[in-house]
Amino acid sequence: MSFRRVLTPFDATMVVIGGIIGSGIFINPYIVAQRLSSGPLVLVAWVAGGAIALVGALAYAELGTRSPKAGGQYVYLRDGLHPLLGFLYGWALLVSIESGAVAAVALTFAQYALRLAGGAESAATPLAVAAIVLLSGVNAAGVKPGSRVLNVFVILKVAALAVLIGAGLFFAGSGTWRQQTQAVPHAPLLAFGTAMVPILFAYGGWQNANYVAEEIERPERTLPLSLLAGTALVVLVYVLVNLVYLRALGLEGLAATSTPAADAAQRMFGGAGRTFVTAAIAISTFGFLDLAILAPTRVYYAVAADGAFPQALARLHPRFGTPVLAIALQSGWSIALLLTGNYGELLNTVVFADWIFFGLTVLSLFAYRSRSRGEATGYRMPGYPVLPAAFVAVAALIVYSVVRADPVRAGMGAVLLAAGVPVYWWFTRGR
Template sequence: MDIHAPQPVGYAARLGLFSGTMLVVGGIIGSGIFLSPSVVAQRVGTAPLTLAAWGIGAVVAIIGGFVYAELGARRPQAGGTYVYLREAFGTLPAFLYGWALFLIMATGAIAAVAMTGASYLATLLGWAPENARAIAIALIVMLTLLNVLGVNIGATTGNVLTVLKLSAIAILVVAALIMSPANALPVPTVAAAPLMPPQGLTATVVAMGAALVPVLFSFGGWQQTNAVAEELRDPARTLPRALILGVLIVAATYLLVNVAYLRALGVAGLAASTAPAADTMFVYLGPAGRTLITCGIVASTIGFLGMVILMSARVYQAMAADGLFFQSMAALHPVTRTPVVALVAQGAVALVLLLTGTYGQLLDYVVFADWIFFGSTAATLFVLRRRDAHRDGPALVQAPGHPVTTLIFIAAAIYVVLGSIISNPGNAARGAGLLALGVPVYLYWNGRRTASRPPATP
């Protein structure tokens, strides 16, 4: 062994519990909580059922948080979901996750969220709407560059934006809970369709099931923090704590926001609103309230964008380190200790999707894939627990109620996937086709990896 040979560059463990928790919160709260509540109210038709839907979503998210917390404690490695799928089920499903993430799920989300944030920012600055795409390009480039410069810089930027978004949401909630309405909303020019609350148990179960699809999608995102495990200090302890704290913060935030919406707008007003957060702030604080919450939405979308850029690139790096993707993506910069090539490649694909305008359609095709991988990843806990049974002592964190709670989470994931397929079978078929395209790509990379291995010595 040559003691003078250069040592491979590894990740730097620079993030503590606060940054880890903000990664979880920032990775979940994007623009969904500002849009999805209207859809939920439309589907269930009453205030109690609206809050019940978000309560059920919170329970599922908390269960998922505990499942991922145990997985993170068992395998505190960069790559997160990719690593758990690889360890439990082999390299093909792990590769398909990374493939979908790189091709559409992360890059498409980056393009879509950048456009959302840019549109709100253009409105806030009084710029013409046609400037939104240029702003979105600048956001992707700037946030990618910040993440290239170091995980501390990327995470600190995300921390600031997450605190700002939580502050704006806190103002909204406090205003709705302690103030009296001061302004009436303008009467809409087009009358909203009357709400049709479900009658009877069967109808209620069906309506609640339909409402849970946007709720559970709004709660998605905590799993991404596991991808930066090696950049957390004492990851086997810090990652589980960050996951549990972050999911609890988001669950409380979502429930309080919906209480605020219902108090300000009523269930019919919430169902009819296209911008419930802005309408709620207008009711209590007038035009200044609209401006304030618009600032909060800008911070929320840009913060979410930065978190997706930071965390997703670690998956491609882990995949490349296994020989299943471009080898240049496996390298970490010797100074910044970041996966520079993976970050730049991710940004380039996101910009292509943005400039071609295909990101929305492609995301619709694979939106169900997120929950396929959520459910599959939860299932890895059964395999890893059995495989780790010979180790001394239990895991640092154990998902409470396993296996029942884990099965509940898997059932919720199956429900979301089936709901997505039933609601739009054409999109689901096209999304499945895009995933299937990853199989020959996997066979190519796996063949190259096998061919490059040195022959076994006799």
């Protein structure tokens, strides 16, 4: 049995947008403001990060059209570089990156939903578990039901951000924009480099559409369209949201708060503004949680189909056409991490690996072209080889920055990745 190609261009674009926008844009821009010396420089950094993300999306678009198979990034690493690298990506995704993200995002959703409803904080963990179970059931029942839920929540989260942007641009007429030039002194070049780290992590997520490439209608056309349109829209939204934060709070105000969206909304709408942002974060995290269950499970399916994970994970439900056991495995492990409270450490130790694999995946494009792997399609990445080479260099710098900032945690992540090597040899022995 094979996957069914039922995801439309709109569905695929929602996957891209939903995979990038989580709760971070409502909270994390203050880190960037702390590291830069002026409001305009903050905006330049977000534009630069968006340009890098678009280059990555361009590369993934060509890779996806050359090999439109379930698993996306795993397939490109396996075929372009080495099967072990592909396996280690799937291993990191399952053991830490996605399972830890599901646990963390589910808990964030529960906390904000309870805050909105006036519920007890002690109910956060049970509600988070219930959300994981509910969305696992929805996605097990078919990619279309999971996609419909995602579409609704992506539209709601973008609408919430549009309201914040619209009100913020109107609010700027009161003259608070001049506050954005208040300086926070830093060494300019070093500060800009350190500011790019959280920005580039915030832009990650476009690869989710490639995970479900085997379920997308006409992927040779739809993947490039959805990757570019979705990523470009997110770049526009992120830059405008940061402009609103700067106009409403000023640079020093933005740097001083870990809740910039709530603070900006409160200035514009009073107490109702905080309630609005609380609802927006709950909506955004619920939609992100749905996608984190829908898309990455196709990677485990692909790894299992190659015999590097238990074969049962490669079975599709005879009626729904979904990798039910892969969904159950990730969700079960996520719940275990949530209940034990270990997801934060696991997520932090391997999250830098995201950009290791981003860089390696774009590097695989050189191998695909040089070996003429995959069917030659109508889409070819513009700016080759300069743009993909620049992306690989940026990815290497990001990994270096993270390792230098926290070598102990990065070392723990490397050990966790290395632990996947004997697992790979065990499953593939005799082949």
